[in-house]
Amino acid sequence: MQSTAIQPPPKNGIRARLKALxxxxxxCRLCPRECGTRRALGVQGVCRAGIRPRVASITRHFGEEPPISGTRGSGTVFFSNCNMRCVFCQNFPISQMQVGKDMxxxxxxxxxLRLQKEGAHNVNFVTPTHYAAQAAHAVHLARRKGFSLPVVWNTSGYExxxxxxxxxxxxxxxLCDYRYASPALAKRYSRTEGYPALIEPVIExxxxxxxxxxxxxxxxxxxxVMPGHLEETRIILNRLRHRFGPQTxxxxxTQYFPAHKASAFPPIGRRLSAGEAQAALGMLAASGLENGWTQEDDLASPGDME
Ligand code: SF4
Known part of the structure; x- marks a missing residue:
């Protein structure tokens, strides 16, 4: 990944944005739940975030998409807590059990700054939505001390x-998920029935x-791709192609595995069958989307999906 951070807005613009955040x-109205929790007083919201950012780890990670991990790793900041709380979350001890420490x-x-010194290609905020204010504040403070890496916002899309x-x-x-096209599924698995209506304006x-x-x-x-829900995948691919273009x-x-409470929520209590994985890849090939990666590429080469 090129180490070229964009030009930040003028100084007063930064301060005004931080204050507004x-x-x-x-x-709190940082996320679509708008639960109104008085986090400034230390009360925890629906996401269980309080006033201080809670962080599970700050380390280089090599499992992201090729241009994000590069050769020296992506500098991931794994935030604890989450505003989605999916029943199948693979990171549920961090996202739902408050593992981490306040900073x-x-x-x-x-x-x-430590990640930059270690050679990370970027700083990658993982699940940052509920800590948007503190994360932006940290970017501002770090830049004042010479931080110049690109910043990645790695989000569920529930923004x-x-x-x-x-x-x-x-x-x-x-780096934004597109998880659900159907309000019923968004409600069943994440209690976020509004997700399908908001995800496209968010990407826009x-x-x-x-x-x-x-x-x-x-x-x-x-x-x-989720087991038993390939129709969701078909709809999402279609919407991406038509709303945002083939260059998206x-x-x-296709690596879904049932974690956390997934076994109690059929059909997502299992992995994808080989037939489902193949069918999903067929949908992708037919979608007209041209750029990106699948696991079959072993995430090896950025660019064409063909
Ligand atoms: S970020 Fe957390 S506290 Fe804020 S509105 Fe969303 S769920 Fe509520």
Missing amino acids: YRLMGE TAAQLAGGM RVDTLRLLEGFVDVY EMLRQVGHFDGGRGVIVRHL TLSFM
Whole structure:
């Protein structure tokens, strides 16, 4: 990945955005749940986040998409807690059981500078939505001390467009899931029936800020194929192609495995069958989407999916 962070907005723009983000967190409306929790007083929201960012790990990671991990790794900051709380979450101890430790924005900035020193290609905020204010604040503090890596916003996509607007200038790459097309499934597995209605405006806002992924900057959409729900995949591929164009960069994932409470939610209590995986890849080939990666590529070569 090219180490070219975008030009940040003017200084007063940064301060105004940070203030607005912290204000949104006060009686929290950072994410679409808009639960109104008084996080500024330390109360925990539906996502279980309080006033301080809780972080499970800050380390280089080599399992992301090729241009994100590169050869020296992506500098991942794994935030604890989550505003989606999916029943099949593979990281549920971190996302739903509060594993991690509280940090200040300054400590977070220190971690980012350490990753830069270690040679990471970027800093990759994983599940950052509920800590948008503190993460942006940390970017600001780190930049003042010489931080110059691209910033990746690695998100479920359950975001508010108003919050994302305030992140403009802090983020270089949006790595955004497109999980559900159907409100019923979004409700059943994540209690987020509004997800399908908001995910496309969210991606649109991300594209407005950074454009389609060009190898160093832009939007990458991720889709995880789920067992028994291939129709969702078909709809999502279609929508991506028609709303955002064939040049949309897609990371197409067929490695689903049943974690956390998934066994209690058939049909997602199993892996994809070989037939399902093959059918999903067939849908992808027929979709007209041109850029990205599948697991069959072993995530080896950025570019064509053909
Ligand atoms: S980020 Fe957390 S506290 Fe804020 S609105 Fe969403 S669920 Fe509520």
